Amino acid sequence: MAAVTSKTILCVDMDAFFASVEQQTNPKLRGKPIAVIGSGGRTVVTTRSYEARKYGVKTGMNVYEAKRLCPHIIFVIGDNEKYTHTCRELTKIYSQFTPDFEIYSVDEAFLDLTTTHHLFGGSESIGKSIKQAIKDKFGINCTVGIGPDILLAKLASDLGKPDGIKWIKPEDVESDLKDLPVKELWGIGSKIADRLALLGIKTCEELGRAPSSLLRNKFGIYGETLKAMGMGICNRPIQTKPEDAKSIGHSMTLPKDIWERKEIKAYLLMLSEMVGRRARKHRYMGRTIALVIRYTDFETFSKQGTVSDFTNDTHVIYEKALKMLDGIKLKDKIRLLGVCLSSLINDPHQIPLVEEERKRKSILQAMDYVNDKYGEFKLTWGSYIMQERDAGVISPSWKPSGVKSVNVK
């Protein structure tokens, strides 16, 4: 392999982003254990402050469990506006240091400083400047990780948390990864970690030294990637231009489990409209439609089908979803319903976004991310879209009464 011209990647990861924003907005919350949750009745903890973490409160916990662990925890319903606004402002800070950055999610970004770090006194100096700028402007902390690739920059930010700055230099990769559990790496979850453990591989060093043939045999095409990851090598480039979406979907845990077909249909229509409307707004059409169902006992499955023509028409999506529902003999009450449109193409009837709006589109994606997180019907994806929604895009005539309870607040 040819000697790699080392890149310099910087990862900025907000510390407890939503919770920090809330604490900054409302001084009464500062220094206290808080958890940001959704507005629905069956919500979970999305972000918890560092004060709450001390009690063992974790992301994904339901509110009762969080309360049990931390009786004086304060729950705050998430406010997309605040987070998307902050995210948008953050990009202004990043762009001062490089044109090549990727908004990976609403609270995380990667900056490629390879060609610009020398202009600002080095990457560590940039990291400090960014941290300070964010602190000054928003009063919140972030952690900066620096590394020769995206995997290591991300790892560095994880290791540096909270409110830290950590640099994994090329010459330190080997020692930094030596005893690091593989689970710490971005892309290795609990299942893969378990399977690796069965092979006697627990640390990154062991992973990097494992025989390719073994990994390939056990993990297929991903085996090579895993081995490279163990050595701290990652070829994923910074995506400065957002890629086209592959799917657009919405799902919701219903306010209560339902069985009545009439009720199910009402939700399916609503979900189909949410999907169709988003596809139309972003100029996509698709021809694969999936219906997702979760029963009371959490058993979850999906059924998908293909329609002959690409569509983003609410009713085409709805009718297909309904047809697939007809093919299912429900064994229990339904807890969650979802509709997803995939096999997407750009809507040929619409003019694609011009090049100059690329960056803006990536910000949009980040905002989508927030709204995805609070994907309930009443929530918007960004301020400028809210107006249209407020204008009543969803006809109240077919809005099922049951949804109202979701919409409240």
Add this chain to the structure above:
DNA sequence: TCTGGGGTCCTAGGACCC
């Protein structure tokens, strides 16, 4: 009193065609 939502990528198996 239970357990969110939106994505991407990968695999495996079947249908169908040449």
Add this chain to the structure above:
DNA sequence: TCTGGGGTCCTAGGACCC
């Protein structure tokens, strides 16, 4: 007598991420 196999499309499900 015997038995093919590549390629593509499609569906279902799992793992991972924020």
